[in-house]
Amino acid sequence: MSQRTLPRLLQSPAVLLLLVWMLVPLGMTLYFSFIRYVLNSLRRPEWTSPSLSNWRGLGNYEFVLNSKDFWFAVQNSIFIVCSILFATVILGILIAVLINKTFPGQGIVRVLLISPFFVMPAVNAVLWINMILDPVLGLNGLAVGGINSLVEGLRDAPLVGWFFSMWPEFEPISFRATQTSAYAVIMMVTWQWTPFAVLIFMTSLQSEDQQQKEAAILDGASTWSQFRFLTLPHLGRPIAIVVMIQAIFHLSLYAEIEIVSRGNGNKNLPYLIGEFANNNIGAASATGIFAVILANIVAIFLLRMIGKTLME
Amino acid sequence: MAIVAPPSRFSKYGRPVLAWAVGLLFFFPIFWMILTSFKSDADAVKPEYLFVFQPTLENYLNMTENYDYWRFAKNSVITAVSATIFTLFVGIPCAYAMAFNPSKATKDVLMWMLSTKMLPAAAVLYPMTFLTKSLGLFDTHFLVIMVLSLINLPIVVWMLFTYFKEIPKDIIEAGQMDGVNTWGEFKEILVPLAWGGIVSTALLCFIFCWNEAYWTVRLTTTEAATLSKLIEGNRAPEGLFFGRLSAVSAAAVGPIVVLGWFCQKQLVQGLTFGAVK
Amino acid sequence: MGRIVLDKVSKKFGDVEVIPPLDLTIEDGEFAVFVGPSGCGKSTLLRMIAGLEDLTSGDIEIDGENVTQVPPSKRGLAMVFQSYALYPHMSVRKNIAFPLRMEGMPQAEIDKKVEAAAESLNLNDYLERKPAALSGGQRQRVAIGRAIVRNPSGFLFDEPLSNLDAALRVGMRLEISEMHERMQTTMIYVTHDQVEAMTMADKIVVLRAGVIEQVGSPLDLYRAPRNKFVAGFIGSPKMNFIEGEEAAKHGAHTIGVRPEHIEVSASSGAWKGVVSVSEHLGSDSFFHVHDTGLAETITVRAGGEVGFRHGDTIHLTPRDDVIHKFDSSGLRFE
Secondary structure, rough: OOHHHHHHHHHHHHHHHEEEEEHHHHHHHHHOOOOEEEEEOOOOOOHHOOHHHHEEEOEEEEEEEHHHHHHHHHHHHHHHEEEEHHHHHHHHHHHHHHHHOOOOHHHHHHHHHHHHHOOOHHHHHHHHHHHOOOOOOOHHHHHHHHHHHHHHHHHHOOOOHHHHOOOOOOOOOOOHHHHHHHHHHHHHHHHHHHHHOOOOOOOHHHOOOOHHHHHHHOOOOOOOHHHHHHHHOOHHHHHHHHHHHHHHHHHOHHHHHHHHHOOOOOOOOHHHHHOOOOOOHHHHHHHHHHHHHHHHHHHHHHHHHHHHHOOO | OOOOOOOOHHHHHHHHHHHHHHHHHHHHHHHEEEEEHHOOOOOOOOOOHHOOOOOOOOOHHHHHHOOOHHHHHHHHHHHHHHHHHHHHHHHHHEEEEEEEHHOHHHHHHHHHHHHOOOOOOOHHHHHHHHHHHHHHOOOOHHHHHHHHHHHHHHHHHHHHHHHHOOOOOOHHHHHHHOOOOHHHHHHHHHHHHHHHHHHHHHHHOOOOOOOOOOOHHHOOOOOOOHHHHHHHHHOOOOOOEEEEEEEHHHHHHHHHHHHHHOOHHHHHHHHOOOOOO | OOOOEEEEEEEEOOOEEEEEEEEEOOOOOOOOOOOOOOOOOHHHHHHHHOOOOOEEEEEEOOOOOOOOOOOOOHEEEEEOOOOOOOOOOOOHHHHHHHHHHHHOOOHHHHHHHHHHHHHOOOOHHHHOOOOOOOOHHHHHHHHHHHHOOOOOOOEEEEOOOOOOOHHHHHHHHHHHHHHHHHHOOEEEEEEEOOOHHHHHOOOOEEOOOOOEEEEEOHHHHHHHEEEEEHHHOOOOOOOOEOHHHHHHHOOOEEEEHHHHHHHEEEOOOOOOEEEEEEEOOOOEEEEEEEOOOOOOOOEEEOOOOOOOOOOOOEEEEEOOOHHHEEOOOOOEOO
């Protein structure tokens, strides 16, 4: 009977599209990662087009593993991702607990809080690195300049003047250097993704068992112990999910790095791949395979967790 | 029955004040961008005009000649709308079949779909560039639409699946007893019942398409370039054009942020694949 | 019209056989109740008759016609679901009209039929409301209305009263019984509540683990249960089972005595025990008696005026003519 065919027919476009989308480019990446393939080579023109005769085995992987850039990018990727995760989870829990109880204007505060999440990443980066963090013209520069001129003015003041004359002139931090631009990226992504964490934790807090809380109050539990022994364990699962979903998103962070760090040496894996892809496709592909492996480590845990709730 | 505890001083005054402070702090960068967009480029970098200044609309009025804004905006609308429609067109039948005629493989197929979403895009950067260039698709609307559709298809199928699954099986069976055929079941029962879910899925898909900033930046140059590409291309104005850059940025994100307010709830479900309820 | 015959019908879910091959005939106009503990396969059986569940083997005939491969809506049966399964996005009127609209009936005729059904079910005032705005009992009526308008040759009820509160349940029970008296249409009713089974059925089908334990009229089942399972399932409070010496006196492995067939006395009787819990309902009193040396608890039903309390010593005498005797395999014998 058609009872099995129709469902299959309905699913097949989506499945086939995704299958092609996944297999073809990934297969090509895998293939390119095993051959010598560079876009510009005057010396060896045969390397400029993909061919099996340029087989290099694990050579590209060796090249990538021996490159300083790769290890820097891996390290930096992990540093950026972990910092963002740490900041968003802590901030997310604090803010979610703060605004979960009703207070005047709760709805508006929610709307204000969630807004950063919908800002497109390119705008986020341009906004932060220029209007806010620029050391001269951004708020960063203006604020430091303001403090300096205030201190300057107070130096001639009677009585306290001697005190302020001992103060140094403050230097605004520039967020365009290699390392500081990573901080800038962490800041802007944290700003964008904390709302996501808040939203998820709030959703989860609302499903917390109120009777359990009331029982705890009757048992004489303090606010802190209620949080520590009831709320925090209840949030365990959402925390894990926030961490894993963000890890997957942020491992492929691109627009922010591209806008903030272009040319200053700061890079993460996707950015490094982009750099390699300007010429050395073999290396770009090998790096890509490493990125896939890294993402899969997280994805396996996440998928397992999702799978458990799926068919309930 | 709720236990009425005497309200502490914190919950009466501290909580609202702190909560509002946090809310305003998070909104501040957006507020700042909007504020700056009403300053002239020269005023925007002067400390004396931080909050008090002569507001001007020139940045918005000149968006076309400064940035060719509308061309990019048009591309964003075309690609995001088409991609959303196409994704729903492919995703709804798929989710429908999975929710109401699940087989043993359904769960695995769903998980596999999600796993495609988790592949880092950068890993296939060169093959995509290579393929699209050799097929003559580079920098075309068609390509952007297809790519946006494919990266959002797993989330769309997933969200629709969870909405469809919430429809009680009894109602579908009642329909079968009452003599509906497959199309009737779809039209008379399923779509009306899941309408809210379908709309919010579409909204969310549209938002994701609009904000996408990897493929739209890497696979376009001019013809199909979207707002992400426009902003990315004007990344470092060195303080010269803060006013006009703010205006074009605000114009690029404003509508989406407002749309986002309407689907906060669905966002949680969409982004956590139903794992947090 | 509506004679339903199940011929060696069986059902497997994967490797698990939930219903071994089974034969059953439900006569035209009969009110049949499938009863059994949860998980006994009664709902599955009903859904197989409805066509919502495929058969693993066997055939179903309705009025002599094999309908095994016929889709649900073409079998001429209407079903009332436990959850009522009303279409939440449609008004009551549209809900009731839906099956007729699917048949392609002209609108005027639909309106007439819907009005008539609403009239008979007291739903006239609610026709334009959505199901969410109705009480549980009203939703139940709408579900029945949606079944009635199709003028089916048989009604299927899947635990229709289990979502209602106790008072409404009694009322709806009467309404459904009245409906059956009036329409004389075949009805199959699934429940786990033996009271519903006893009060409504012409024919009770007792199921356990997919196997029919006994088929018969309510009083047949009460008076002559085929085995210990049926004996324990039909009747409330449950029959007392006594093994050992006392049973051997009657030449049986186990004897069963219904609580209402035991006489109580403060002074003398065949058995003796201590009241552990006494429940006074006004019309009746139930005593749960311990320390009889026969079984852990013997339950006794006496008149409302009998006033033993916790801790009282009490004497019990079973009525000899209604003692049920079971052999070691649990089958009843005379």
